Amino acid sequence: MNHFTVFxxxxxxxxxxxxxxxxxxxxGMQLSYTRSLSSAANFPTEVARFFRHGGAGANVTVPFKERAASLVTHLTARAERAGSVNTLIPLGLGQLAGDTTDGFGLCRDLQRLTGSELPAPQIVVIGGGGAARSIIEPLQAVGSKVVIVNRTRARVEPLRELFPGLQVMDLAELALAPKSGIASSGFILINATxxxxxxxDLDIHPGWMSAAELVYDMMYGVHATAFLKQAERGGAKVTADGxxxxxxxxxxxxxxxxxxxxxxxxxxxxxxxDSA
Structure with missing residues (x-):
């Protein structure tokens, strides 16, 4: 039986x-899929041990996606540009491939929720870490203009070279009521923090919540996330978790x-x- 895990x-x-x-x-397949609690110090060792003992594949979640990108021997082009890996694939002889499927997953879900191949003309993504970077390219590929909003704008400015057409904003700009530009056209607001x-809560003016066609949190839970509760208080039309x-x-x-x-x-x- 093949063994998989998530770190x-x-x-x-x-x-x-x-x-x-x-x-x-x-x-009609049988497999074993487990959870692997790790730490920053032990993560590289535990990944190596898992595959040395025959692991057939692994997923990586917070807070190790960026670290995983530096561990593998082969990165897919999209994972390299994102600087983030959530899927580990053994290649044999100690070789390990890293890929990111997060952006694909988000696009598919947004298309399902909106009923359109182009979920929205503009997508505003809050966050500048690996989660945010992994979704830029797939969103651009379906035709959406992507805006990355980060507390420290200088941190995300270099992404504009990797992803032509990307816009960046300072989080402080979202603390103010939207006036024109992005808020004047259909957009989706996504929390990638x-x-x-x-x-x-994030320091966001409720006007951004009410202006968005959809407010989306990449986190998920049995109950509405803190971000989605904030969005509902701000008058969001439609909300969805991840x-x-x-x-x-x-x-x-x-x-x-x-x-x-x-x-x-x-x-x-x-x-x-149904089981929630």
Whole structure:
């Protein structure tokens, strides 16, 4: 039986084992998928140990996605540009490939939610870490103009060279009421920070929430996340958490590990929602 795992900290909340089990059942397969709680100091050693003992594939979640990109021997082009890896694939002879499926997963979920190949003319992404960087290219590929908003604008300015057409903003600009530009056309507002894990609000004027066609948090939970509660108080028209993204990115990871087998994600997403 092939063994898979997900590395993270915290990790107890991860739905990945259940998701991949449901995927496997669609193809009559048996697999073992576990959670691996790690630390920054031990992460490289634990990854090496897992694959040395025959691991068939692994996912990586917060806070190790950027570190994972520096551990592998081969990076896909999209993972290299994102500087982030959430999928590890053994190549044999100690070689390990790293890929990112997060951006693909987000795009698929936004397309499902909006019913359109182009989810919105503009996507405003709050955050400048690996989670944010991993979704820029796929969003641009479907035709959306992407704006990255970060507390320290200088940190994300270099991304404009990697992703032509990318716009950047200072988070302080979102603390003010929107006047024109982005807010005058259809846009989606996405939280790619970990603020919801701490239950913290972001310093965003409610006008941005009410102007957005969709407010989306890449985090997910049984109940609405802190960011989505903030959005609802701000008058958001429609909100969504990242459970759909989780399922969609997992489906691509599954395909990468299983010779392109692509599971039906709608069935799995419904099962997860029904069991919540």
């Amino acid at each position: 993270g900290n915290p990790i107890a909340h991860s739905l990945s084992p259940k998701i991949h089990q449901l995927f496997a059942e669609q193809f 970990s603020a919801s894990l701490q239950g913290a 459970l759909g993204m989780l399922v969609e990115q997992a489906a691509l990871s599954f395909a990468l590990w299983h010779d392109g087998l692509t599971p039906k994600t709608e069935l799995v997403l419904k099962a997860l929602r």
